[in-house]
Amino acid sequence: MPPSRRDTLGMLTGGAALLAAQSALGSEHSPLKESPRRVKDSSTPRQAPKTYNLLELEALASEVIPRPAFDYIARGAGDEQTLRENRTAFSRAFLDQRILTGKTVKSLETKILGSPLRAPVVVSAMAAHGLAHPSAESGTAKGAAAYGTLLGVSTVSTQNLEQVASASNGDKWFQCYLTRDSGFNRELLQRAHAAGYKAIVLTADVTVGGNREQDRRNNLRMPTPGNFLDTSNRPRKIEFAFDSSIGLDSLDFVREHSGGLPLIVKGVTTALDARALLQHGVDAIQVSNHGGRQLDGSPAAFDSLQRVAAEVKGRVPLIFDSGIRRGLDVFKAIAAGADLVAVGRPVLYGLALNGSQGVQWVLEQLEQELRIVMQLSGAATVADIRTTPLLHKPFFDA
Ligand SMILES: Cc1cc2nc3c(=O)[nH]c(=O)nc-3n(C[C@H](O)[C@H](O)[C@H](O)COP(=O)(O)O)c2cc1C
């Protein structure tokens, strides 16, 4: 029996198909024509498929990332209702388009907590970039910095936080998971501060791992994260388990040990939680349902955003993630009250397909789309996007 298509293409050392998929990013938008993961291949090269958007990247990435790792990245929790809703919610909102404004789009620059950004788009913290590409978080860090935005670096990154910090000059946030070992938590926060991270993102929606059935089916084995290895790359004697009982007092703990860095709480979906966080003096809020990977049954993040924004009313910056694939989604999220958005999976797909330059391509692609939406809707600046009204379906029969 011939090997299945995925068996052939899914191998890290995959052949022509791998090259074809990787060079999919070698369009006029991509500065890279060569893949850092090129493999020797004697077969006739196939016509490289081109990709024109972030949605198409997923299928290409599935051809180069081994199956269990691809599923870990792409799939969601439970029946994946929330994963699907994250996309469909955007299609219920439309833009109140203005014409004859005389405006043209120029800079998309903005700032968050003192960090300058080329556009209102950052890279969300994700675990184990090494599953996507050997350059791991260093590759992502280089791509994000070359583009001009900042990177969220996960507690459970493949490379340790110092390695990632030194991989680029770009600003970075350290995403903190609190484990049951408070000494280790303290140490990590101190290390992040010492390594020059600009803020701490406390992720609050992982008090236990979500029900990721596909990972169990695939018998997924995660490599030991770099922060859990000693200087000889041996696993340290730390039992990694999420602290299931984190509460508002955990914010005080994080503040106390992170040397005065700004604190962002990620995983907010309700107005009530936003109110409590404001009372607790957080510096920013990240509306997120973890890309549908945690609580299946949580509403679409875009729907949560509108409720949270109505509560926060601009008092602290609002970051939005979960489902961003189009420049249009970025626009709608900002029009709905976000200050900027964070992108997840597509960045890992770009990394898998073309290393740091694939990451850069993903961010540039989003910006290009956003610019077209802005120009056509009459919004010349990020501030203009914020004042563009959204129309919610059904809007003709009211
Ligand atoms: C493979 C993968 C690993 C992730 N690991 C983390 C993590 O370590 N910490 C965290 O706060 N969020 C993590 N997330 C969630 C992302 O930060 C983000 O909330 C989500 O991916 C956004 O949705 P999107 O992928 O639809 O853009 C992870 C997401 C993915 C896809």
Ligand SMILES: CCCCC(=O)C(=O)O
């Ligand atoms: C169980 C969570 C570990 C990393 C993570 O946040 C993710 O995979 O989404």
